[in-house]
Amino acid sequence: MYKSDRQVTNLHHIESIFKLSYICRIAFHNQPAPYIIPMNYGYYNNKLYLHTANKGLKLELLKKNNNVGFEIENELKMVQGINGTTMKYQSIVGQGVVRILETKEEKQRALKYLIEHHSGEFREHSDQSLANVTMLEVTIKDISAKANL
Numbered sequence: 001m002y003k004s005d006r007q008v009t010n011l012h013h014i015e016s017i018f019k020l021s022y023i024c025r026i027a028f029h030n031q032p033a034p035y036i037i038p039m040n041y042g043y044y045n046n047k048l049y050l051h052t053a054n055k056g057l058k059l060e061l062l063k064k065n066n067n068v069g070f071e072i073e074n075e076l077k078m079v080q081g082i083n084g085t086t087m088k089y090q091s092i093v094g095q096g097v098v099r100i101l102e103t104k105e106e107k108q109r110a111l112k113y114l115i116e117h118h119s120g121e122f123r124e125h126s127d128q129s130l131a132n133v134t135m136l137e138v139t140i141k142d143i144s145a146k147a148n149l
Helices: 011-020 057-064 104-118 126-130
Strands: 023-028 036-039 043-046 046-052 067-081 082-100 134-148
Touching: 011 043, 011 067, 011 082, 011 134, 023 046, 036 046, 036 057, 043 104, 046 104, 057 082, 067 134, 104 126, 104 134
Parallel strands: none
Antiparallel strands: 023 036, 023 067, 043 046, 046 134, 067 082, 082 134
């Protein structure tokens, strides 16, 4: 890491970055370039939980290669000082492996993590509602976190 003084290795700090952020940019393998998209997410136990439609490019790409890259950030603010301009931020980049959740119980649990992350309130979803969504679970394999607060 170029600026090692900004590296975050404390697990509690890393967890706080996940909990304070709301958008995760996911990069899927595609040719000739990666396909990257911002998505809402939930975080629990070293896993990201995402939702998407039951068909589309993301799912087509995952069938070919379920390895992804991701990025989140928060606390973004540009600050001008005597010694120049800098950006205040916290960020995480990483890689993971995606699994499409199949059962109603898995989908319900994943939606719980996602919704609670954003609003704090969760209620059970109907079978029809669960049938209309695909839930993705990203098991995090590698992360790097930075902060300049």
